[in-house]
Amino acid sequence: MTLRVLIAVTHLLGAGHLTRAAALARAFAGAGHETVLVSGGTPARLAGLGQVRLVQLPPVRTVGTNFKTLLDESLQPVDRAYLDERRAVLIDTLRNARPDILITELFPFGRRVLADEFTALLEAARALNPRPLVLCSIRDILVAPAKPERIAQAHERILRDYDGILVHGDPDLVPLEVSWPVDERIRPLLRYTGYVDENEETVPEERRHGIVVSGGSSAASLPLYRAALEAAHLIPERPWRILVGRGVAEEDFQALRNSAPAHAAVERARPDFRALLSGAEISVSQAGYNTVVDLLRCGVKSVLVPFEAGHETEQRLRAERLKSLGLASIVPEDELSGRRLVDAILHGLSQPLSSPQAISIDGARQSVVIAESLILSRPALHRAADWSSLNAALERARDRGCHVRFWWRDDDAVADTPALDRLLKLATRYGAGIGLAVIPAGVQPSLGSRLADETSAFALVHGWSHASHAPAAAKKAEFGAHRPVPIMAAEAQRGLLSLREHLGAKLLPVFVPPWNRISGELVPHLPRLGFAGLSTFTDRSAAFPAAGLLQINTHVDPIDWRGSRSAIDHAQIVAGLTSAVERRMNSEADRDEPIGFLTHHLVHDEVIWSLCERLIAHLAARDLHFMRPDACFGMETGSHLRSNGV
Known part of the structure; x- marks a missing residue:
């Protein structure tokens, strides 16, 4: 393409x-x-x-x-x-x-x-x-x-x-x-996208020696250069290299050179700046975007003098964030002087070098990936998305005293991945609860660590290994009518016990059969195996398909599984949600069931992410937030642990 x-x-x-x-x-x-x-x-x-x-x-x-x-x-x-x-x-x-x-x-x-x-x-x-x-x-x-x-x-x-x-x-x-x-x-x-690094050269590994001072390309850095030269006179035991942007007039540049001590070299900005920076003991600079990317790449100690003239706040905000991570100290522009700079430099030199932070700096390539993904499925991204039928249905439900609720299930989690991190951050951004259907046979320790501090995210039991046992010509199913019930029951219970060991209180005893297919003969056995909930993808026929087992299904999936495997058309999402709202007004069997939104974070492209966020944002704007799954299944405040012998 x-x-x-x-x-x-x-x-x-x-x-x-x-x-x-x-x-x-x-x-x-x-x-x-x-x-x-x-x-x-x-x-x-x-x-x-x-x-x-x-x-x-x-x-x-x-x-x-x-x-x-x-x-x-x-x-x-x-x-x-x-x-x-x-x-x-x-x-x-x-x-x-x-x-x-x-x-x-x-x-x-x-x-x-x-x-x-x-x-x-x-x-x-x-x-x-x-x-x-x-x-x-x-x-x-x-x-x-x-x-x-x-x-x-x-x-x-x-x-x-x-x-x-x-x-x-x-x-x-x-x-x-x-x-x-x-x-x-x-x-x-x-x-x-992550930070855009305009210099893609490999950062050389050099011995840390000396002080490097740099400013932006404009004359706005002149006060910094002058203060640095004052400081250089007070720290003669280390070499200084002061790199002056080409936006500084030649007359001012020569004046800087003439006032420099012998151990301080004053030069115009150089193309090998990053090599010089990587070899410095400490950097003195402003806090412009590209400068901060250089500092993040080189991992050098830094003193930042953010540009703040004319009520500018950009550089000060960026500097404060770096300081909060232990990556820099700050000298405010209105306090800048040679003596003040000396104090900050000596303090910085006395501190240990902080460990590099996991900050994304692959912004240019990621921008290309995002743009390519967006353009591949533009019909699903139509900005003038029509929510009117859903809005009207929600208004009718409210007028009739029908309390419509929503919940969110995401399938196939096994580990803390970038996609899972994005999913959880999206949920947090909108105050949304989310139930993660976790595959027990593949679960990694990182998942438990990631979920530990997530107050509104809980795990559900997604079968055992997500392996289909259906005949080749049949629809895929792990717990369909293709194996003896005792074998399937043993695997379901094994999944519950395994995830309970890995995830503790973050696990809800809710069974989610892979591919949303389950043998009717297995369902009555789930309560004795320790399950209190069941979730598939369909309109349920009964709220309690077995004594002690609450079924809450999902109803809308944004992925075009049989076609592009990107997002379905926005109108299909709206139609599915509208239909679900109408059923809650017209059917006693469906009235109390939250409407379920089903996603699969590991296969989302940018179009699916965008469609999901637009839906969540639209509902949030109407004060409709996805329920916490523990509340959805009536298991708040640890009741699911007590009822299952934990």
Whole structure:
């Protein structure tokens, strides 16, 4: 599959946004896609673009933190004709490239001064046939506007024009909510990619020696360089290397060199920066995105002086998160001086080197994987999903005094995997309970460790080994009418006892037969084996198919098992849920049974994840949350343990 990709970026202060967009472009091109990178900021040297085609718009920039006044290369304010020329080149590039994927960097979460330009691009993209998949690319931390109406405007643009949001960060370090008020409407569109490392070279292993000082590419780091030179005079016993960004004027650069002591080398930024950093005893820098990725890759001690001029909060937030993990110390910008820097450096040198944190930094490649997955099944991702029939059914049920409840079962868990972690984090995000049908024969110790602190997640018994014993021509079943009941009963009880040993109080005595098929002759034996619950996938015929055995089934599955094995159409999900709600209004047998949502986390692609989250978010917005499975089966507060001799 070869796709056409267009990435539009305009950096106004420093080159971090451009280097990150360039890393994405290289990753798409490296995966065999025809990639165009459109840059609207100051031209910068971008190494290693390879097959990426670079289009430079008439550049704009800003000075300092005045992002309202756009300047040209001569530092003169731009006029309407200049902006019209930029827009014309941008739209022509789009129409000539006819991308399958369009990515806008930062907009609409930022770059409001260029809103007309980006809006024109999105309108032109919407007019293409077929319309490209539209994604927004943002860093880990944003700067939220002070005015709520601007936040609302950004959200409305996202919901109207975008299919997804690539968040280039790791929620274990900095979730987007720390810096931006994420609402339930846009949350399902978020896709965390991990940090984008624009330098993919291997980190060399070198002896730790000396102090490396670095700043961003703009002149905003001048106070840091000057304070570092003051500190260098006070720490003469170690070599210093001060790397100055190319955005610093030559006159200022020479002044820095002239004030440096003999043991401090002042140089322009170098392409082998990472090699220098990996060999340093300690790093002194700001807390920009790319700098922090360098620090995470190299595992070096660091002193951070976050840029905070003009009420900027991005770098301070990032620095605080790193400090909380023991990876850095902070010198606030308003306290910066040579003496203060010396104290922080000496303190850092006296501390042991922290163990590397498991922070994802494969963001460029993951962005490609996510985009490819989204485009493969675009029909299931239609943004204008119609929930009206479900909403109407829920309203009718409420008016009739019918209390509709929902629960969530996920099958085939055996271990703590990235997919399981994503599933549990999704459930936690929306306050959802979840029952994990665990395969006893394959369970790993990591699963028990992962579930220990999950208050709303419980395990269920998923057969024994998930092996089919049905004849070749029959539908698969492990506990179907194909084996003697005593053998199946022994295996079911073995599964219960094995999982109880592994998972303790996190296990509920609920039997979930693989493939949701179970012999009617086995069902009456389940209570004596220690089971109090049964769950399959169908409309149940009885709430208690055997004395002491409560059956609560699942009813809606988002996966197209017989076709694409991706997500079914959104309309099918809504129809299935609506039908389930109607049955609870019209059938006494079904009235008290929670509606069950069934997933299989190990086989989810991005489309299935997206569809699941949209459903969960939609219900949560109506104050409908998936029940905890222990409450669902009437086993709260450990009653299932007492009733089964634990």
